[in-house]
Amino acid sequence: MNAFSKQTLPGDIRGGVVSFLVAVPLCLGIALASGVPLFSGIIAGIVGGLVVGIFSRSALSISGPEAGLIVVVLAAVNSLPSFEAVLLATCLAGVLQIGFGLLKAGTVSHFFPSAVIKGMLAAIGLILIFKQLPHLVGYDADSAEGFSLFQPDGFDIVGQLRSALQQFNGAACLISLLSLGILLLWEVPSLKRFSFFRTVPAALLVVTLGILVNSYLLPADVALHGDHLVRLPVPESVGAFFSLFTLPDFGEWTNPQVYASALSIALVASLEALLAVEATDELDPLKRKTPPNRELVAQGIGNIASGLVGGMPLTSVIVRSSVSINAGGRTRVAALVHGTMLLVSVLALPTVLNQIPWAALASILLVTGYKLARPVVFRQQFEAGLNKFLPFVTTVAAILLTDLLTGILIGMVVGVFFILRETYRKAHHTQVYRVDGEERIRIRMGEYVSFLNKASVASMLKDIPDEAVVEIDSSRSTYIDSDVMHLLSHFEANARQRNIRIIRVTAEYKVLLKEPVSPEKIRS
Incomplete structure (x- = not known):
């Protein structure tokens, strides 16, 4: 259900509007933290909604500047001679992404265990919660909502909370309490039967109420201003507006550092996009799957377009996507609404948007974070067993302590360990039973037996006593590595010397080694 539908249109509009409200400060904050012009973040948000929204086949993903790209963009800014050279690197990155998609590199996303993906979502939820706490009490100096508790500037969440408590702001607290109250009220199931609660998005009401309370109900000396409000560039003329757009410096095409950047x-944008759409598909109520190779192509087109008009690099953004889903977004129309609203806002509504208090937006993000990291998610992973819970909780802890990509890689290492352990343990199963008074040892081979199972199979064959009757059942195996097959053949070759009788069972036939068994006996 990716196409336009009258049934999904109201929810898509709500999702697009709410994600737009969240995107405005995030675009500005991430651009600020990346060392690029603030408006380049807005441009990337517009392109991510409109261009990627058109070419992507993801039903729910919304693209734009993302905090995971801050480090690589900062490195590009520091290593290249100008921002225009960074734009050229962004365009070339888009070309590379299209190449990745055409070469079918998107299938790498299928190798990430579900426990790691769920751990990534839960960690992002926790970080969203932690990083909104200073904004709720009026500390708004750090506007980049990164995916790490430890900022590149060393000013971590503990320092932010300490500063926030020292600069406690009563107006911000009042707006936060009102906003959280509305958001929680909208979650009450019994109120869903009223059309007002179904049609009016809570986030839009929160933002509107935040503007009204701060601008008209609070005294001027108490109301929030400056860093406590969204700060969007306000062009004073048509010429000033177009001056905010920048062309790449194509003269830098001979600079090797441009290609390295x-x-x-x-690489980072592609990996983040694949992980984001995988995680977004997990949140999809309709459980649709995004074609990963097509997504890489769409992201590449988006980065080329963004670089050509002065935008910073972009990728799929989990925060905006999850906010849209929570607000009712169900198709790509939500992404298109999101991009259109960003474009309209910078043209016609910058002064209105600049009245939105950070406290109201922080409340929306805090509730979104809670929905991603609900206690029930941790309980479900725990009940699924250690092979699911440990990769999940390791991913959560690693992301909290490092950054998004490093945390995912650490979680992957733990996840692969458990996969290898399960593969090792389930390579074969040994059972002793009796047939007509005769004791037999049945060795049932697993569905997939790789070279990693060679040691365990060799140890098991070595422990079989002399003069035993051994049934080797590979009827359920779809693959047995040649090294393991060599072990079995060597065991059979030496079985006569140990007076061991072997029965081979496969999906096609059953034979007693050196002694054929009739079809009638097999059926019996």
């Missing part, structure tokens, strides 16, 4: 941006 492009490769870094392409």
Whole structure:
């Protein structure tokens, strides 16, 4: 259900509007933290909604500047001679991403265990919660909502909370309490039967109420201003508006560092996009799947377009996507609404948007974070067993302590360990039973037996006593590595010397080694 539908349109509009409200400060904050012009973040948000929204086949993903790209963009800014050269690297990164998609590199996303994906979502939820706490009490100096508790500038969440408590702001607290109250009220199931609660998005009401309370109900000396409000560039003329757009410096195409920066941006943006759409598909109520190779192509087109008009690199953003889903977004129309609203806002509504208090937006993000990291998610993973819970909780802890990509890689290492352990343990199963008074040892081979199982199979065959009757059942196996097959053949070759009788069972036939068994006996 990716196409336009009258049934999904109201929810898509709500999702697009709410994600737009969240995107405005995030676009500005991430651009600020990346060392690029603030408006380049807005441009990337517009392109991510409109261009990627058109070419992507993801039903729910919304693209734009993302905090995971801050490090690589900062590195590009520091290593290249100008911002225009960074734009050229962004365009080249898009070309590389299209190449990745055409080469079918998107299938790498299928190798990430579900426990790691769920751990990534839960960690992002926790970080969203932690990083909104200073904004709720009026500390708004750090506007980049990163995916790490430890900022590149060393000013971590503990320091932010300490500063927030020292600069406690009563107006921000009042707006936060009202906003959280509305958001929680909208979650009450019994109120869903009223059309007002179904049609009016809580986030839009929160933002509107925040503006009204701060601008008209609070005294001027108490009301929030400056850093406590969204700060969007306000062009004073048509010429000033177009001056905010920048063209790449194509003269830098001979600079090797441009290509190195492009490769870094392409790799990080591609991996983040694949993980984001995988995680977004997990949140999809309709459980649709995004074609990963097509997504890489769409992201590449988006980065080329963004770089050509002065936008910073972009990728799929989990925060905006999850906010849209929570607000009712169900198709790509939500992404298109999101991009259109960003474009309209910078043209016609910058002064209105600049009245939105950070406290109201922080409340929306805090509730979104809670929905991603609900206690029930941790309980479900725990009940699924250690092979699911440990990769999940390791991913959560690693992301909290490092950054998004490093945390995912650490979680992957733990996840692969448990996969290898399960593969090792389930390579074969040994059972002793009796047939007509005769004791037999049945060795049932697993569905997939790789070279990693060679040691366990060799140890098991070595422990079989002399003069035993051994049934080797590979009827359920779809693959047995040649090294393991060599072990079995060697065991059979030496079985006569140990007076061991072997029965081979496969999906096609059953034979007693050196002694054929009739079809009638097999059926019996």
